[in-house]
Amino acid sequence: MRSARSVKPFVVKPFVVFGLVAVAATACGGGTTPGGGKVRDSGRGADQGRARQVAAAWEGSEAARVWREGYHPLGDPVQLPEGAFHDDADKRAYLTQNFELRGSLPDAPQKKARIRWPGGDSLALPLTSARAAYEQLDRGGNAGPALTVTGARLGDMTLLTSRGPAKVPAWHFTVEGYDTPLKRVAVAPSKLPAPPVKAVSRQTDELGPLAGPAAVADDNRTVTLRAGHGSCDDGPAVDVLETGGSVVFSASIRGVSDGPCTADLRIEKVTVKLDRPVGDRMLLDAFTGRPVPYEQPGSASPSRT
Structure with missing residues (x-):
């Protein structure tokens, strides 16, 4: 586990660099969750304890019921x-x-x-x-x-x-x-329900928020997300916790180093292959504790602003 002293917080400048490299998260390690789900841990340092907390909070919650009754797109509008x-x-x-x-x-x-x-x-x-x-x-x-x-x-x-x-x-x-x-x-997504779990109070290189939308491919198993990182690291990684009712994504940063760095936020696409189809499972962000619906970069949806 890296020391919190090595963490370099992101400072968003007037420009944002959008990376074009897709990073595939791979499955290794294991464990189980209350919903019988399999823990997929790529070993990159993401906080799986937090992912289990988010999955357990949503399981059987009123927020989950509201979510499942709404319209939440997972593809390009x-x-x-x-x-x-x-x-x-x-x-x-x-x-x-x-x-x-x-x-x-x-x-x-x-x-x-x-x-x-x-x-x-x-x-x-x-x-x-x-x-x-x-x-x-x-x-x-x-x-x-x-x-x-x-x-x-x-x-x-x-x-x-x-x-x-x-x-x-x-x-x-x-x-x-x-x-x-x-x-x-021609319709806006349903309003997101209030999450049954609070967001993490501070971002670290071991766990940070996803930087953009989730898009699910036609195979219903390949999920593309966007994750942020800085100029002094090896890029973002996304670990996955799959349960019967949800898929929780934990974004982290690989290979953080100390040297002189520019204070810009870089966004890369990260592609994750799930063990089984998404189906009607919720896609959740471990850091925010919220669902990760699809939204185009720069789009403004009345239900989410």
Whole structure:
């Protein structure tokens, strides 16, 4: 265990460096939890005792019931047109969120829209206007290349959620040069319940908060997260505690050293392969004690701000 004196707290500067390296967490070690889950410990120093505490607090809690009755997406709220992108300019426009509107956007046809799951469950939530959905896409405002939107209609899209795949209301935006639409979810996620466990009071290199969203791949076992680290270490790691009702992720930092360091926060994608599918299990952050729903970097969801 490294001494707390070696910890260098993150200071966020006006810039953030986004890493592109995916770090795979591997399984070794073991143990059990109250829910019969298997402890997967990669041996990188994360606090598994805290992970067990978070899992036990959520198991059978009122917060867990509220969570399971809500809409919590685990996939990207945007689905690109077929064949995207035609060239590097279009790709750059999308990544920099640079859009141009040439045409009018329709008003919302109703106040609420319904999410539907295959088993027959459904949930009605306030419908986001086409204008609001477009503004979630168009955040660049720079002089670079732009994707041109010429109209929109209300439809749906299939999206993985905490309750499995669902048909979710979505605005279908017509993009100049593409035969199929760009789809953007038209409802905001449900409000997160108050967690049954408090966040850790102080960040260390052994345990810190996840820095961004969780996205679950089509195999329902591969989870991609974002974790932060500094300039004087070997990067982030994420350990996993799997139980019958939850998956708890513990973010830590590998190889912290003392030398002169710049005070910037670096974010890397960390990919974790679970022992079994996510299913309807909650994805939890050991540091905050909260669920880790999917949110795009820089997005502003009314239910979570």
